[in-house]
Amino acid sequence: MQKRxxxxxxxxxxxxxxxxxxxxSPVQSAENDQTLTIAAQDIPLGFDSDILTPGGQxxxxxxxxxxxxxxxxxxxxxxxxxxDTNRVLGRLAxxxxxxxxxxxxxxxxxSGVKSPFGNTFTAKxxxxxxxxxxxxxxxxxxxxxxxxxxxxxxxxxxxxxFILDKPNAFFIQVLALTxxxxxxxxxxxxxxxxxxxxxxxxxxxxxxxxxxxxxxxYEAGTQIVLKANPNxxxxxxxxxxxxxxxxxxxxxxxQLLNSGSVDxxxxxxxxxxxxxxxxxxxxxxxxxGNLQVRLVMNPKFKPFDDVxxxxxxxxxxxxxVIGKTVxxxxxxxxxxxxxxxxxxxxxxxxxxxxxxKAKQLLAAAGYPDGISxxxxxxxYSIWDPEVALQVQQxxxxxxxxxxxEKITNASIISRSAITTRDMAFFVLFEQTQIPDAGYSxxxxxxxxxxxxxxxxxxxxxxxxxxxxxxxxxxxxxKISVKRCPMLAKxxxxxxxxAPWAYLWRPGAVFAMNKKIEGWVxxxxxxxxxxxxxxSR
Amino acid sequence: xxxxxxxxxxxxRRFFLSIPLILGASFVxxxxxxxxxxxxxxxxxxxxxxxxxxxxxxxxxxxxxPILEQYVIYLSHLFSGNWGTSWNSGLPVLEEIFRxxxxxxxxxxxxxxxxxxxxxxxxxxxxxxxxxxxxxFTKAISLIGVSMPIFWIGLLLIxxxxxxxxxxxxxxxxxxxxxxxxxxxxxxxxxDALSAGQFALFFKIIHYLFLPALTIAxxxxxxxxxxxxxxxxxxxxxxxxxxxxxxxxxxxxxxKLILLLASPTILTSIxxxxxxxxxxxxxxxxxxxxxxxxxxxxxxxxSLDYSVVQGYVLTLAIFSTLIFLILDIVIALVDxxxxx
Numbered sequence: 001m002q003k004r005x006x007x008x009x010x011x012x013x014x015x016x017x018x019x020x021x022x023x024x025s026p027v028q029s030a031e032n033d034q035t036l037t038i039a040a041q042d043i044p045l046g047f048d049s050d051i052l053t054p055g056g057q058x059x060x061x062x063x064x065x066x067x068x069x070x071x072x073x074x075x076x077x078x079x080x081x082x083x084d085t086n087r088v089l090g091r092l093a094x095x096x097x098x099x100x101x102x103x104x105x106x107x108x109x110x111s112g113v114k115s116p117f118g119n120t121f122t123a124k125x126x127x128x129x130x131x132x133x134x135x136x137x138x139x140x141x142x143x144x145x146x147x148x149x150x151x152x153x154x155x156x157x158x159x160x161x162f163i164l165d166k167p168n169a170f171f172i173q174v175l176a177l178t179x180x181x182x183x184x185x186x187x188x189x190x191x192x193x194x195x196x197x198x199x200x201x202x203x204x205x206x207x208x209x210x211x212x213x214x215x216x217x218y219e220a221g222t223q224i225v226l227k228a229n230p231n232x233x234x235x236x237x238x239x240x241x242x243x244x245x246x247x248x249x250x251x252x253x254x255q256l257l258n259s260g261s262v263d264x265x266x267x268x269x270x271x272x273x274x275x276x277x278x279x280x281x282x283x284x285x286x287x288x289g290n291l292q293v294r295l296v297m298n299p300k301f302k303p304f305d306d307v308x309x310x311x312x313x314x315x316x317x318x319x320x321v322i323g324k325t326v327x328x329x330x331x332x333x334x335x336x337x338x339x340x341x342x343x344x345x346x347x348x349x350x351x352x353x354x355x356x357k358a359k360q361l362l363a364a365a366g367y368p369d370g371i372s373x374x375x376x377x378x379x380y381s382i383w384d385p386e387v388a389l390q391v392q393q394x395x396x397x398x399x400x401x402x403x404x405e406k407i408t409n410a411s412i413i414s415r416s417a418i419t420t421r422d423m424a425f426f427v428l429f430e431q432t433q434i435p436d437a438g439y440s441x442x443x444x445x446x447x448x449x450x451x452x453x454x455x456x457x458x459x460x461x462x463x464x465x466x467x468x469x470x471x472x473x474x475x476x477x478k479i480s481v482k483r484c485p486m487l488a489k490x491x492x493x494x495x496x497x498a499p500w501a502y503l504w505r506p507g508a509v510f511a512m513n514k515k516i517e518g519w520v521x522x523x524x525x526x527x528x529x530x531x532x533x534x535s536r
Numbered sequence: 537x538x539x540x541x542x543x544x545x546x547x548x549r550r551f552f553l554s555i556p557l558i559l560g561a562s563f564v565x566x567x568x569x570x571x572x573x574x575x576x577x578x579x580x581x582x583x584x585x586x587x588x589x590x591x592x593x594x595x596x597x598x599x600x601x602p603i604l605e606q607y608v609i610y611l612s613h614l615f616s617g618n619w620g621t622s623w624n625s626g627l628p629v630l631e632e633i634f635r636x637x638x639x640x641x642x643x644x645x646x647x648x649x650x651x652x653x654x655x656x657x658x659x660x661x662x663x664x665x666x667x668x669x670x671x672x673f674t675k676a677i678s679l680i681g682v683s684m685p686i687f688w689i690g691l692l693l694i695x696x697x698x699x700x701x702x703x704x705x706x707x708x709x710x711x712x713x714x715x716x717x718x719x720x721x722x723x724x725x726x727x728d729a730l731s732a733g734q735f736a737l738f739f740k741i742i743h744y745l746f747l748p749a750l751t752i753a754x755x756x757x758x759x760x761x762x763x764x765x766x767x768x769x770x771x772x773x774x775x776x777x778x779x780x781x782x783x784x785x786x787x788x789x790x791x792k793l794i795l796l797l798a799s800p801t802i803l804t805s806i807x808x809x810x811x812x813x814x815x816x817x818x819x820x821x822x823x824x825x826x827x828x829x830x831x832x833x834x835x836x837x838x839s840l841d842y843s844v845v846q847g848y849v850l851t852l853a854i855f856s857t858l859i860f861l862i863l864d865i866v867i868a869l870v871d872x873x874x875x876x
Contacts, residue, residue: 035714037713042835045624046624046625051580053624137588138589138593142589201626219827221835243713245708245709246827248822248825248835252707252825255695256706258699261713262713407573410572411574413578414578415574417578417590418586419587419590419591448586
């Protein structure tokens, strides 16, 4: 009898606790007015802008301020504002001039700018930051090299000079990127040690920039909380606090947004995006973006060493089918190797679906009975497996039998890297951060290009591109009259030689609560939380 | 005294046997990572890195050295307490392991506790009422638990109890977005909240813990239930039990006897399930954004963070060995013949 009473007591306690709790904390509402809550895919693994980690690409731009920034366009027909690829405006730099040779750029730095640590921004910070990137030899150094920068000179506390060995068309745009970031060098020197002169260990869990936000708390792998930098030189951000929490599972992220538990979520599938759009309280805002989904064909391997085979592959794919089935109608067809809207980009559409023509080209290349090839794919992007499957179906119609091989995400990145490039035919998207055709082709289509994953190599293309990129920009001019025709020709050559099958541009999709306003699409696909506010 | 000495001998013997097991696990994880075609230097260098940068990073990581040499260096570091640093985060692996063990163990212990209580009691009762409706029902439940993937069960529970019924909080980890964790003493939120006298926070932590723990409990409990039922059935039809019943021993005492005789098999099943749950909890952590050891290990595997993956596998191997060591001790105490 006593035993039964105890059992009943325990049961009653458990049930009442659970019921009590469920009443006390149902699904939480995110609408804590000046706090922005984000369900992220990954949390940064450090705050060094030269070491790009998942999540870091979203958070680091909030902590640092660039010398210049892209101007923002008015809303387009779909209500989206994007960066204006042709115009930059001053941020940490208030003015700049270049000499007649285009190799010396002198910047006047903004006065009165302070970091969260209270240190004043000077030319020393710019020099220290670029020297850091050079010493590390990673992303910042790569950008330094391709923009022809050989030295950064501190002229006066408010004047800094960049010296280039040759003029460069997109140098000023490189300065609008987050890397090399501009650090508070006074603070960084304090945390540096003889064995770690650049304070890289400290940067694993801290940051010292001049951006609108600073780190409040950081728990690696779980959550980071940012708060507004009280010393920021522009007006304080609307969101004074940002909670960036890791929610690795995409269906959970979608449900969190739909239930109002968070304001913003990252990386959803197209089905989830449709559900977000059908909820009256949430919206997936879509920009044309800079993602390009393509099939890469490495001309080093048979049968892709024959241009006719590569062209046949292009003719044998109905892109609209891929757009409909894989991307559920989101996005647009690729029209060439460069994203439309980038400086000097052109529409080079050539390959309308034509299975007969594809078969003729294969026959002319010595394959009258068609070919059998292996298509490698991964899950690097959520759409890759479906793209591979759809391509297999499409190519079958032109007697191209495709065997699919799935490899890991790490493998596809590793095997397509500049040091390996051992895959003949594979699916991989590309994204170029500087919105310039010359930069884009330099990255993806010359032998030294880090994103030239299929090893495309045309010496005359490479030298012409070098010439086009070594032209100084005509400041204030929307279109470069000298450079754009050169780049147009190169884009046409690329399409003619077809090292890729140009498939789809899925667009950049950002899902958020409908009350969040102010979002601007940027080429690094990282929204600036400073731009955002909550409508009443 | 003799018993204690024999127990000690068993522990020492098992300890020495576990060394090659752990070394083997370290070698296999080390070898598999190195034999893959992927180059972690490429991932670390970033998408815009050139060949020189990738090569430089590869050299810094020691990837250009022969694999055997890399393994010897790794082992020597391991024995000196240096488990390496994460190539991604730069944080010491051992430090990270200690930081992430509490969330994982807290989740696992609650999940296993629910699973063991449910599995053993339902398995035992089901066998005792073989062929009844409740037996069939329990069998059906266990079949679902055994055959459904753990991540799918987790997602179903979230969909039903969080977003449809709104009984449990969203899968945001150990606490909500606006909650502050208890001051860290042990790293186990439940213990830390209780020791600080924060009872409201304690209940909130339990609330967040319940669904992920239930996910583990369903899978672990089903395995245990199956085994408990089978062992109980086997014992209750044995000659020993028939002999007891023929001598008029009460059903309560017979049940106790059956449970005692079935316990070594059930305990082994619990230990096996605990080891599986340890590995399987990684997916549960991922789904519930738990931020523990499992989620950390999975992320490291996808990003080829060698030191972390090795540290993670080694930790799993050590935990598995510990679980089986504890099992051996418990079984020896239950069935003293094992000590002879």
